[in-house]
Amino acid sequence: MSNEVSPPVELELPPPVVGTEKYWIGFDLGGTKMQCALFDDQLKKLGSKKRRTRQDLGVEGGLERIAETVNKLCTEHQISISQIAGIGIGCPGPVEWDKGVVRVAVNLGWGENVKVGAFMEKKFNCPVAVLNDVDAGVYGEHIAGAGKGSRSTVGIFPGTGIGGGCVYDGQILRGKKLSCMEIGHIKISGSGRTSGSCMPGTLEAEASRLAIAAELAKLAFRGEAPHLYNAVGTDIAAIRSRVIFESIAAGDVAVENVILNACETIAQGIANIVLLICPDCVVLGGGLVEAMPERFLKHITTIAKNSVFECYRDQFEVRLAKLGDDAGAVGCASWIAKLVNEKKLPS
Helix, strand or coil: CEEECCCCCCCCCCCCCCCCCCEEEEEEECCCEEEEEEECCCCCEEEEEEEECCHHHHHHHHHHHHHHHHHHHHHHCCCCHHHEEEEEEEECCCEECCCCEEEECHHHCCCEEEEHHHHHHHHHCCCEEEEEHHHHHHHHHHHHCCCCCCCEEEEEEECCCEEEEEEECCEECECCCEECCCHHHCECCCCCCCCCCCCCCEHHHHHCHHHHHHHHHHHHHCCCCHHHHHHHCCCHHHCCHHHHHHHHHCCCHHHHHHHHHHHHHHHHHHHHHHHHHCCCEEEECCHHHHCCCHHHHHHHHHHHHHCCCHHHCCCCEEEECCCHHHHHHHHHHHHHHHHHHCCCCCC
């Protein structure tokens, strides 16, 4: 457990609190790790704390671990809980955003209808906004990262699964009650493969890092990826982004073909979104994408542009995410500040 201090992130939002020592918390909750970040009243990042998520703790233990992390970060920076102006927290899965309820959190093992917002409000006595974690990351990229200056930004983040989100005209695109843009669960093929849900042939089932690692483990077992096998054997958990691209560089052609197929699948997902809402910026993020050599990213862009009407091809750019692990925390803190500033939540 470390207390990492990163350079300040400059955000183009009007200061939500002027002349007071108030602070904002951005909390990014993932299936394997959590990150809590502290921002001052000008939305400059002061510090952060990363911890393992600990799915084994269950719902109550998991929520207490979140609160404990916020408390520890504030203590380390000598900040009173009463100085927290608001907390934004991004959680995986569909979120009933107006009530702060996480409806389904497969990657957390939490079950259904977890009242994250109510728990955090009771603990910290301040406004709380609960977002889908990828919505938060895309919002962060939209205002301070790769999507800065765009009218509309779509984010696609391949990881253990594949997350998606959209900021449209400065607002996170959401349904009447639930978060949306579950891009990873869009059916993209006739394959029978699944990815933790009952829906087969989805973008996530075909092109997430976990799906890719499973295919590569088969290749290693069959002797078709000797460099990969020598590096990590057939351990799916050890087949990470760096290892994958090192094996390609060393000459594992079969591994390269799997990555190319995944790139084509991601590109088709991008094309589908462009045909639906025509965003001017598509941000790709996540460890797998960020570790890709430039030629794979160009491959994705070329296929995506060739898969839409010609008139759309110059209407969007595919960009690499800039904020890395900070995107979710930046997005969460900025979103809760925006809501409080616009008086859409009580201050």
